[in-house]
Amino acid sequence: MADSPTPRVLVIGGGASGNAVTVLLRRAGITVDLIEAKPDWNATTGSGITLQGNALRVLRELGVWERVRASGFAFGTLGITTPDGTVLHVAEDIKTGGDDLPATLGMQRPQLQQILIDAVRASGATVRLGTTAETLKQDADGVFVLFSDGTEGHYDLVIGADGLNSATRAAIGIADRPEPTGMAIWRIAAPRPHSVERSDLAYGGPAYIAGYTPTSETTIYAFLAEKCRDRASLDTASYADEMRRLARAYGGAWPEITQHITDPAKVNYTWFNRLLVEGSWHRGRIVLIGDAAHCCPPTIAQGAAQSLEDALVLAELLTGGRDWDNELLQSFHERRIPRVRAVVEASVQIGQWQLDGVRDADVPGLIARIMNLLKELP
Template sequence: MTAVDRVLVVGAGISGAATAIRLAEGGVTVDLIDARPSPPAVGSGITLQGNALRVLRELGVWGRLQQHGYGFDTLGIRAPDPAGTVLAEVTDIRTGGPDLPATFGTYRPVLARILLDRAAAAGAKVRFGTELVALDQDGSSVAVTFADGTTDRYDLVVGADGIRSRTRAAAGIELTTRDLGMEIWRVVAPRPASVTRTDLFLGGPLYIAGYCPTGEKSLYAYLVEPPRNRGDLTLGEQLAVVRELAAAYHGPWDAIRDALADAGSVNFTTFQTHLLDPPWNRGRVVVIGDAAHAFPPTLAQGAAQSLEDATVLTELLLTHDAVTDDLWAEFTERRFDRVRTVLGASLQLCQWLLDGERGDIPGLHTKVAQLVSPPA
């Protein structure tokens, strides 16, 4: 017997799709909805650490995903000098276990498509172009009103709908998201043969200039700068900005920069953060992933922590007989301190960069890796 029979998952991103897979496989009826008209067809690269890969393997998607990415076990720290001198090489801990790479680069649309296919195969009903507008709880179920005026009732609603979660707002949960004063440009480009891992160039005119291999012939590169208020730019203008920003960095960056004329779309976002104090539920509505905690990408743990949320939540729902205070207390105990510590480390790295302080980055990576190596 499970704690729930019928669940609405709002948001068909990483944590939402993972939740739908686990619950549907456990015999729960799952509706997975997303306000977007269709799954994303374009997007930036994504770096997944071993603890994320562990969850993806448990979800049954690792075999397919590993054909669409690039795994590696080291991190390089380079100088912003004419040679791109390697200052340090860190051998990363395989946080997902010895048979998974420490780090894996792929593309967000690829990962999204694989997870959504798996959710549908598991039995979840997936609907895009469907938006939640209101919730009404009676203690034993949740009545949901959708944007088209239709209504439905569920045992539980899971809000996995991102930083500006509509589910969180509809449940009356207040949360302030703050900008960190850093902006990131990401671009897809051909992979030079010399790029076989992530290298971070620290210093120079930018906070970070880095890249991550995503396949035998591809990578995504990223450049982190202070806010510039550049306004709306065409793709050509965006590529010109990226080339200009990358001009100060060398080594493999020289080949990456030369190939940007063939690059695809440019992704531009700001670093933002928030952390919802526990509990993450209000009655039978719970938020997970970015709806509960927003990570800057400095330690590449945002997706991993969202996947761990889904793992712990679904485990509890499938092994308990009812939705009780004890269930939510266990969820908080297993998730909050772990998320807070990893988020704190990600923010510490941001602060070092903002302050121009040369902190112990390898030590910070090792601390987080040791924390997330045991399953959540």
């Protein structure tokens, strides 16, 4: 256990990993302060998210599974189609969370965030929004933190869960930065066509991948992945026009979906990035989790799942009665890195095959190998 009788933890970042680790540590009676830079706690950001069984397993551990199940749309197959919508193959999804959980569940990302926000609030953690950590100074007993509002605090441990462009990562001298993979994605939330009851992916056409996932009984999110463009040359006012132009080339449910691609403010355009901090994810009593330590393209839909698993494993180690020392934090990295590396490398490889025009790439085989790995507990 930490040196002080009642250990204090600061969590920087209120995304999936930060929220999850906060709930788990509070359950063990640890004092947790959570700070989030965004005043709205990202409660309205994003279109949709695909959660596979290993992510659902962590959400069940957090005590929010019933709300997630009620809010989302569960399914167990993946359709592969031609650009015109002809179904080539329907694959059974592997139940990475065990037989008692759905293989896959789609949901609206703001819904998931709100469920996690509610769980953090109910945990009794202290939450401060619109707040960042300006200075992190370590001493023999922990970490002294100066906050952006001029207040300060001293903590036994600081958890950097502040995302892809983590200021915490930079502050502790880890030089790794996210790198673009060469692909980008257009996303939008839309009403669910009656025919859409699973994820379908079309390879080919003007985009490398065109897909959609049901996120509730009434909603889906749809996406088109293409070679990344110079964002400076893209006018956000043209986002709907650009996505609609690409979408018009696809059949199946796409004509119905395309009718709803009208508001550029509802279209999101993002580059795919890759990050894997190979060395230790901690310096002293400051440790990185989630996208601050690793991120990958959403080609196998494991980004949020790996972040949630980070939170679960770190909380397990911190609440297991061991000293909060270098050995414990190094064991966290050693336990997570092989699994995370496999996911990141496979996610990047699938996109690279598309960029390189490899026609005989064994995408289903690679995905199956990763999913079978993820069936094992993290």
